[in-house]
Amino acid sequence: MNQEELDNRLEEVTGRLIGVERTQENRVYLLCESEDVYDVCRFLFSELKLRFVIATGVDAEHCFEVLHHFTDDECGCMVTVKAFVRDRENPELDSITPLIPGAEWIEREIHDILGIAFTHHPNLQRLILDDDWPEGVYPLRKEVQR
Amino acid sequence: MNWKMWSLKKSVWVFHVNTGACNNCDIEIVNLLTPKFDVERFGIKLVGSPRHADALLVTGAGTRQAAVRLQEVYRQTSKPCVVFCMGACACGMGIFEGAYHIAGPVDKIVKEVDPNAIIAYVPGCPPKPEAMISGVVKALAAI
Numbered sequence: 001m002n003q004e005e006l007d008n009r010l011e012e013v014t015g016r017l018i019g020v021e022r023t024q025e026n027r028v029y030l031l032c033e034s035e036d037v038y039d040v041c042r043f044l045f046s047e048l049k050l051r052f053v054i055a056t057g058v059d060a061e062h063c064f065e066v067l068h069h070f071t072d073d074e075c076g077c078m079v080t081v082k083a084f085v086r087d088r089e090n091p092e093l094d095s096i097t098p099l100i101p102g103a104e105w106i107e108r109e110i111h112d113i114l115g116i117a118f119t120h121h122p123n124l125q126r127l128i129l130d131d132d133w134p135e136g137v138y139p140l141r142k143e144v145q146r
Numbered sequence: 147m148n149w150k151m152w153s154l155k156k157s158v159w160v161f162h163v164n165t166g167a168c169n170n171c172d173i174e175i176v177n178l179l180t181p182k183f184d185v186e187r188f189g190i191k192l193v194g195s196p197r198h199a200d201a202l203l204v205t206g207a208g209t210r211q212a213a214v215r216l217q218e219v220y221r222q223t224s225k226p227c228v229v230f231c232m233g234a235c236a237c238g239m240g241i242f243e244g245a246y247h248i249a250g251p252v253d254k255i256v257k258e259v260d261p262n263a264i265i266a267y268v269p270g271c272p273p274k275p276e277a278m279i280s281g282v283v284k285a286l287a288a289i
């Protein structure tokens with residue numbers, strides 16, 4: 001799949017998105033609400049056969065952003081699904097681990113340090129924080145950092 | 147010099163402890179032990195258990211998870227022993243100072259177990275193998 005074909009296929013999913021940003025020719029951000037993230041990721045992974053690279057969690061003050069990065073290794077294009085988790089009190093997002101087992105650890109890590117609960121995750125145990133770290137304290141949240 | 151000190155300085159057997167290092171200091175320590183620098187010719191030998199060791203080579207800033215393990219390893223090391231803090235992180239936490247996951251520095255963690263612990267510092271990011279050899283020589287000359 002070349003860049004043009006990929007762009008055409010990405011058109012199919014725009015109905016689920018709240019916006020598309022393009023910072024470079026081969027760097028696309030698909031902005032979506034948290035309830036659509038699983039379907040958008042399933043489309044990229046299962047239909048377009050993109051490779052899941054990694055996920056990123058960001059505390060953006062008014063909401064959390066979870067970015068799932070996918071890449072098409074044929075054309076070198078990176079497609080990022082940016083999901084906004086707007087409920088700061090009980091942040092929840094659908095896990096993509098049932099679809100992509102490789103996402104298990106990064107979702108556990110994001111849960112550890114930002115406190116985002118990934119629903120339908122098979123094993124949301126503590127991964128990187130030490131064993132006696134207090135429950136409910138998420139070190140990379142802005143209020144803890146201050 | 148009593149016989150314990152003599153036997154410590156004659157041939158230092160070291161046990162390597164990583165308390166959250168990025169692996170760069172660890173690679174330099176491997177460099178120290180392999181044929182290029184070959185510290186075994188000075189009697190410095192890597193051993194697999196702290197119970198056989200005279201010295202601990204500690205790398206890393208001392209994470210909260212590793213701190214209790216380091217203290218347990220220190221308790222098991224036969225005394226007298228020397229603790230070598232290898233690298234900027236082990237000496238003074240380096241860039242990780244003030245981070246949420248750090249319990250260090252290493253000297254503070256060790257001194258919680260034994261306030262009179264013999265601690266030597268080799269700064270650098272990572273320290274050169276020559277600096278590590280120099281640090282060992284200076285530490286052994288000082289005790």
